Amino acid sequence: MYIKRGTPRPTEGAVADFVRKHTTIPVPVVLDNITIDNVTTLVLAELPGDPVEAVRAEYGMTDEQSRSLSRQISALLAQLRAIPPPSDAVSGFNNTPVHCERISIGSRPYGPWPSVAEFHAFLLTFNVQAPPDVHDKVWSSINTSHSRTHRVCLTHNDLGPQNILVDEHYNITGIVDWEAAAWMPEYWEYTKSIYLPWYRKGWWFEIMSSVFPQYQVERQADVYIRSYRERYL
Numbered sequence: 001m002y003i004k005r006g007t008p009r010p011t012e013g014a015v016a017d018f019v020r021k022h023t024t025i026p027v028p029v030v031l032d033n034i035t036i037d038n039v040t041t042l043v044l045a046e047l048p049g050d051p052v053e054a055v056r057a058e059y060g061m062t063d064e065q066s067r068s069l070s071r072q073i074s075a076l077l078a079q080l081r082a083i084p085p086p087s088d089a090v091s092g093f094n095n096t097p098v099h100c101e102r103i104s105i106g107s108r109p110y111g112p113w114p115s116v117a118e119f120h121a122f123l124l125t126f127n128v129q130a131p132p133d134v135h136d137k138v139w140s141s142i143n144t145s146h147s148r149t150h151r152v153c154l155t156h157n158d159l160g161p162q163n164i165l166v167d168e169h170y171n172i173t174g175i176v177d178w179e180a181a182a183w184m185p186e187y188w189e190y191t192k193s194i195y196l197p198w199y200r201k202g203w204w205f206e207i208m209s210s211v212f213p214q215y216q217v218e219r220q221a222d223v224y225i226r227s228y229r230e231r232y233l
Helices: 011-022 052-059 063-081 114-124 135-147 188-193 203-210 213-228
Strands: 002-005 032-036 038-046 152-155 162-165 172-175 182-185
Touching: 011 038, 038 162, 052 162, 063 152, 063 172, 063 203, 114 135, 114 182, 114 213, 135 213, 182 188, 182 213, 188 203, 188 213, 203 213
Parallel strands: none
Antiparallel strands: 002 038, 032 038, 152 182, 162 172
16 A cells, blocks of 8 residues: 555545546545545555556557556546546536646636636636737637537546556556546646647657547647646646
């Protein structure tokens, strides 16, 4: 087993239990989850395997292994995304604020928002200032993306190769670190997973783009918002 103390949010253990109850996603078993004086201690059973990025660094990754990993991620996330949301709100797991590095430095909490439309309006409070030569293209992309109808889905919200455990054959043995999990627009799992600069191209970008080929409009809009926002909360 292993212990997370101080940094985990009180909902992380609840999310792990909820995901285990409603899916076959391999998540850590929560042995204890207590908060005293605003300090949370989370005791979890260790899962087998190592992070994808560590296994790839040691063994490399063939094209077929990449395709297999993409199929596995897609199948597991399909279960997560099939869970009915408690409401139309974009929120943390228990209708709490959302903690997300894509939104604010240090994952400072914001929200919840009553709807996806109001969440999108919040994203534009970053004051997107596109240069004149690309202004129309940028806003056309953003408006097209935000005018689409998006479901609210339970989202891991930090799905990177550091949080997916695999064996040496790239069979997924666990998905860990659920503390940022939230009810987000359906495309957010994709755009958040490739948000960090080192995941915006290359092997991880290819895998996640294969998992979510339907959200390229949303990805481009997110790129523009990220690139031309005047400030970062």
